[in-house]
Amino acid sequence: MSDTPHELQESRILRTELLWAFGVGIFVAASLSMIVFTALTIKINPPSNVERIDPKTLHLSGEFAEQNLGTTVFGDGTVIVRAIATQFMFVPQCIAVPANRRVTLRFASPDVLHGLLITGTNVNTMVVPGFVAQVHTEFTRTGDLLMPCHEFCGQGHSEMWATVQVLPADQFKPGPDGRVSCAQR
Amino acid sequence: MTDQRPEQSDPHVLDQPWRIWSTIAVMGIVLVGILLGVIVIPVVQGRSAGIDAFTAICRALGILPGSPAVPQFTDRTPPTPVSQVVWNSDVLRILARADVAKGKAKVQEVCIACHGEKGVSVAPQYPHLAGQSGAAIYKQLHDYRTGSRVNPQMADIAKALDESVIADVAAYYAGQPQRNLNPVTLAESKPAIIQLVELGDPHRNIPPCAACHRAGAGGPIEAPVLAEQGDEYLVQQLKLYASGQRRNDVYGRMRLIASRLTDDEIKGLAAYYRAGFR
């Protein structure tokens, strides 16, 4: 159409749309590249761990029996925290962890869906009955952190939280059995 | 408007490039995703952690547990459990098929002496069982059998009962009607106690009692009904939990809660439930 302004010629519209679409493509590629880059260099992963465990027999024996819960330092220096998320508390209610050292936290639920985060850290995971939830992290600041249950688990959900004590190396002393408990304050 | 040659306005001709290019684009995108997510990222991550490529890929798919970037911890130490009761389909089926008549016969033979025929106990140190949750009675009897809950009288009695009889007795008492006491009005109860029951205390990590002990709350299966229970018995049990002498609550929840209640609160809660509040 000869009376259509130049900017609204069909070819021009097509060109601007394609140009913008190219820009959108760059944006999408950039977002994804950032994710891939952090995955390859600093190993950022979502907390996946397809490890099945029977919620009904958790308390009987094995890793998540009551006596095994809490922080344990093994002979080779690995620090493992095991905790239970249940209606309506975390067991143990206080977890001691060392600062500036890799810690593996393992959670299981004997009943319903729970979830947790630790304030000020990158620890955030759902606890799905039937699976062991596992997070690897390093706590960089000492002090007391809040670990609430952040997924609706029933009427007592609002009162369900634990404390994480991040201890400096000189205060993080395992007992003879490798166990570390929270400092009494 | 650009002129269109006749064959270009035939939709089939117009359409084919769309079909081809859109399929290529969409398939290309998802295949890049699969390549990156399932192969490239896990293999590269595994390399610096000393994890071989095959294991890393299996972990990325979820066929093996663990992360492709971190060695997986494996250690199993089996210690003694606090309660042997497992709520699986078999147990629930046994409870559902319980025979109330057989339960009544066993009650008249054994339990009636302390717990009464209708579930109203003969002395304050024995708990009322009328209208109690069948699952709760089942668990306590089971725990007496295995020694998870310590009581010399009940241990001998429970050891003489087998699995299905325990379920029958539980079903019988569960079916006994409660007395439906008329509780004093809420206005006469202490507000602090009502608050503990309805709201708990987030500061002390104490969930509302009602969140587990009210019927239909969706809490643990074995949570007992507290309404109309004798207050002397309730106080005694809370104190046993607080000191750790009673330890058959799975994962120590009642031990933790009871150890954080004050003596006044323990007395107040016992009175609240004895009065018949639900």
Added chain:
Amino acid sequence: MRNADRLCLAHFWVAFGAFLFACVLGAWQMWVRSPLGAKIGTPGEYFMSVTAHGVSMAYVLTTFFIMGFGYFVAVTALNRPLPGLIWAWAAFWMGILGVVLALISIGSGQASVLFTFYPPLTANVWFYVGLVLVVAASWVWCVLMLVAMREWKVDNPGRPVPLAMFATVANAVMWLWTTIGVAAELVFQVIPASLGLVQTIDVGMSRTLFSWTLHAIVYFWLIPAYIAFYTMAPRAAGGRLYSDTMGRLTFIMFLIYSLPVGMHHLLMDPEHGNGTKFIQVLLTAFVAAPTLLTIFTITASMEIAGRLRGGRGVFGWIAALPWERPMVLAIGLAFVMLGFGGFGGIVNMAYGMNAMVHNTSWVTAHFHLIFGGSVVIMYFAIAYEIWPRLTGHDHPSLAPLRIQLWLWFIGMMVMTLPWHWLGLQGQWRRVANFNYADPIIAAWGPWVVVSLVGGLVLLVSAILFVRNLVVLHRSSVQAIARPLYALAVHPPKRVPAALNGFGLWNVLVLVLMILAYGFPIAQFVIEPSPAAIVHRVR
């Protein structure tokens, strides 16, 4: 329009009635969890309210509005009576029955499982049956939309389907695909558990099936707003749609890329490997594309309108737009909220950042802003625009409409921006009462109160909205017949079949779903998760 007028109005009144009810509940919830209402409201009451609020907003408001709007578009864009009117009414009443069953279950305290109903927490069976009836009613709507388009194409061979109808049918196709997940979860897992036929549930499977539905459902809610962006806003502003083709591509991209991405709601779950999560994260990045493309196309369309009205200079056309018209005002406000909400979406998609915000108030803020904000404000604008055509009356004055829209925008920003901030600090979700004695939590208190103020403004806006509609019904001003849908700058005479139907796209969706969800679901069939005991909420 006559045969479907009452049908559309019936759907809209149900939708907006549920909406107003849910706004009242929402305000109460915000008050109860703030420091001002600290000891008020038991958890039982709070979670009952959250369930009712979620069900009303996410299932009733949306489904009924979209059905009503779809019937309206089918009649007005295609210029023919709605086929199967009897079926449409039957579906409406089935939906009403479903809503009643669900609300009664919730109100009796037997369904406090939230609108996302997480098994193994299990409600009364009538709650789930109610929801199934609502979904079934929407499936009837989907079929009617497909039939309407098919009949039009038979009578108009070779012509492009009007964009508004094409988009509506794209939405219907997407809805049919996405409801498979939640329907499977309910029919095979949750309802049998609720009836007591089984005592345990495979939670890994149920979460995965639900996630199938979770993303595309929000695009189901969103597409009507985009239909308004593309087909109604340019006309309301007095301009033309910059590119009809881009409109078609946008809706096709929503169809393809919003389905195989549900696992981004499970990024923090243990039961899926990180590789399978990555695939869906990559596809999620692509679902950002149609929104970004829309922003360009609609802004260009608005610029045409602005310049036609005499706007000069690089930005002069913005001021020249007829902002006094509610549809134009709404799209401006919607775009602002879309900017904030869309940014939040990108954060959620990157699992490294997701770990900072999952299940905190950030998530609540995100979906209230993007759905409650940009989408619902367009629902208001659509209602204001088409009500005169449905009733024959016109608004006596546009000022209350503009005030209502502004109040909604202001309330939404004031409510959700503090929530974003609180989420970053770790404030977590679904809490009936916070322990404001804890120093960390005490510091959040003032922001919670600010959010509460936003929520109250929203309640006022919601009441004003319903009031505006009631006033319209009673208005003595006659509605003037005006064109509703925008013309494109270059209206297409022919489009390729790929842009005029969904055969090709359905095949691609099938392949994508198999690649994205095939193994994640199959893994629970090959090796079921150890099952969890059902916890009955009764």
